[in-house]
Every structure is written in structure tokens, then in C-alpha cells.
Amino acid sequence: MGHHHHLELPETPSPGYLLANRRTESTFEEIPVIDFKDANSKDPVIRRELADRIRDACINVGFFYLKNHGISHHFITDTIDAGKRFFSLPEPVKMELDIHKSSNYKGYTALLGENTNSEGQGDLHEGFDIGWEPQEASVEENAPIDNSPMNGGNVWPKDLPGFKEPVLAYYHAAVDLGKRLFPLFALALDLPENFFDDKTTKPAAIMRILHYPPQNLTDIAVNDKQIGIGAHTDYECFTILWQDQSGGLQVQNMKGQWIDAVPIAGTVVVNLGDQFARWTNDIFKSTLHRVMNRSGHERFSIPLFFGTDYNVRLEPIPSCASPGSLAKYDVVTAGDYVKSRLEATYSHSATN
Numbered sequence: 001m002g003h004h005h006h007l008e009l010p011e012t013p014s015p016g017y018l019l020a021n022r023r024t025e026s027t028f029e030e031i032p033v034i035d036f037k038d039a040n041s042k043d044p045v046i047r048r049e050l051a052d053r054i055r056d057a058c059i060n061v062g063f064f065y066l067k068n069h070g071i072s073h074h075f076i077t078d079t080i081d082a083g084k085r086f087f088s089l090p091e092p093v094k095m096e097l098d099i100h101k102s103s104n105y106k107g108y109t110a111l112l113g114e115n116t117n118s119e120g121q122g123d124l125h126e127g128f129d130i131g132w133e134p135q136e137a138s139v140e141e142n143a144p145i146d147n148s149p150m151n152g153g154n155v156w157p158k159d160l161p162g163f164k165e166p167v168l169a170y171y172h173a174a175v176d177l178g179k180r181l182f183p184l185f186a187l188a189l190d191l192p193e194n195f196f197d198d199k200t201t202k203p204a205a206i207m208r209i210l211h212y213p214p215q216n217l218t219d220i221a222v223n224d225k226q227i228g229i230g231a232h233t234d235y236e237c238f239t240i241l242w243q244d245q246s247g248g249l250q251v252q253n254m255k256g257q258w259i260d261a262v263p264i265a266g267t268v269v270v271n272l273g274d275q276f277a278r279w280t281n282d283i284f285k286s287t288l289h290r291v292m293n294r295s296g297h298e299r300f301s302i303p304l305f306f307g308t309d310y311n312v313r314l315e316p317i318p319s320c321a322s323p324g325s326l327a328k329y330d331v332v333t334a335g336d337y338v339k340s341r342l343e344a345t346y347s348h349s350a351t352n
């Protein structure tokens, strides 16, 4: 037969290296700690070694702790202090910033306002959400206009002096860390270090301050449908999560066991979200996690969800596609994906 008479598998620029090397049968019992001090190294061999450790965590766990992450301690404590002052305002004052009033999911989420696991009955936390905003009003007046579904500014509490500044300072410090992580994720995927640069031009980074009241132990036994945050995966590429010392974050391994992500002072948790799972055909894991605050006291955390620009299409990258294999996911834009997940999360508390 002639050499063009039968269907040929499409050529891909890379031989599905990561696909061939994944270890789907492995599971994890603990979450690795990765030292980020090497991220500054001028030596590409050292950066490569760091990327290899990150790759291993991304393929096998989807979670890792990062130490020497570069976010100054006072940015954290000042933001938690600000959050405590905000959450102790009277409920009607907080509800003036109700997230349901905003077209782009910014502002206040009341207790039970979210239902992160669709099988749950509402999450036992309250939260305050912001997105990109320059730190000083005078700079970046010409910041790129974002016409995506998530477009729009932040809302801030009136009459709460000293709130916005520390919160924005933390936001920018965490966004800077996110910008340093993207090149390492690229390396981990055998892509050029700058692969994500043109896909992350206007940081699609949503930050939350979360407050979990202590959860009554008896209630948990009776009703496991109302926990701090129901089992879910995150929606973006990755999340930079600061958690206080209360504990309660749990991560599901491939055997379905819940592994405690025990707080480790001086670290942040980094976990992958669905955008990376979609880029990589699930070779990078977007791992299920939840929070149950059984500490007996209040718990605070600060997740920052770091996605690509909302107009970027989530297409499988060559190192994660094998010739002729079907992509696991329909290609959608990052903005449409995040918005659809947020709609589902908040729909149960919508008033219309």
C-alpha cells in the first residue's frame, strides 16, 4: 500500500515525554516541602533540579509546601489583623459588600454563602475576595483593560481605615511569588521558562481572606455536609495558600484517604488547580481538598488563586499529549472556566 493511503498519527513536536513518565499508580502519604531559595540561582542546572522537585510534586501529589518563599512575615500578620477587624464588623455592614451584588465575584461571602462541594449544604467559613488592583492609584493607570467575564474592580469596606493597604501589600507580594513560580512550572513541563509570560500579562489572581469559626465536633459527626470548606479542586493554575496554625486542611490521595496538610510555620502551601490539569491532560494533578476546623478556635487562611489571563485557551501542551490521543477536556478559555465554577459555587445562596 502507498505510504499516504492510511491515516497517520499526527506528529507532535515533543514525544509525550511527561505522559510516558507519569506514575498514576503511585499515591502519597505526605506532602513534600520544597525550598524556593534556589529559584534565584543563576545556574540553570540548579533551577532545573528545583523544577524536577516541583514536577515530582505536581505529578504525584498536586500539593507542596514552599519555604523561603519571599513573602515577608509582616505582610501576613498585618493582613490577618485587617481580616479580623473586617470580620468582626456587624453582619449588615459586611453584607453591603455582598459578593452577589458584584458581577465579578468580589467582596464579602457570608457564612454558608458558598457551597464548594455540590453535595454539601454550605461552607462554614466567611470570606473577603479581591482581584488585581495596582498598589498605588497613580501608577499603572494605563493597565491593560480586561474585557473578560471576570472583569471589574474591587470593592472595599468604607470606614475601616488601615484595611486596604495591608491587604493589597500581601496581594502584591503573593502575586510576585506567583510570577516567580510560573517559569519553574514551565521548566517542570519541559517548556521554555518564558512559556507563560504572554499568558499571564494581567494577573488573573484572586485573593481571599477566609475566616473559619470553630466547628463543633458533635456537629461533624452528625452532619458532614457542613464543613469549613467542602471537598473541591481549585479552578486556576495554582494556589498560594497561607494557613494559620489551627490545622484542618486535608488533601485526598489516590487511594481516597484524607492526608492532613499540617501547618508548617514559615511555609506557604502551593497546590495545583484545574487550569494546569487541563493544560496537562491531568498529568499535573488538581487534587481534591477540604477544611474541617476542629481546633476549637477560629481559623484564618489566605488563598491566592493564580490563573492565566482570562482570554487564554486551556489547550493541552505538547509534552503532555501523545500522538493521536484524544484530549481529555474540551478547550475553553480560562475566564469562562473560572466563571462557570464560581457560578456553581455561589448559586445555592443566590437570592434570585
Ligand SMILES: O=C(O)CCC(=O)C(=O)O
Pocket: 208, 210, 229, 234, 241, 243, 249, 289, 290, 291, 301, 302, 303
Ligand atoms: O483555607 C484553606 O486552608 C483552604 C482554602 C481553599 O481550599 C480554597 O479557598 O480554595
Ligand SMILES: [Fe+2]
Pocket: 232, 233, 234, 289
Ligand atoms: Fe481550595
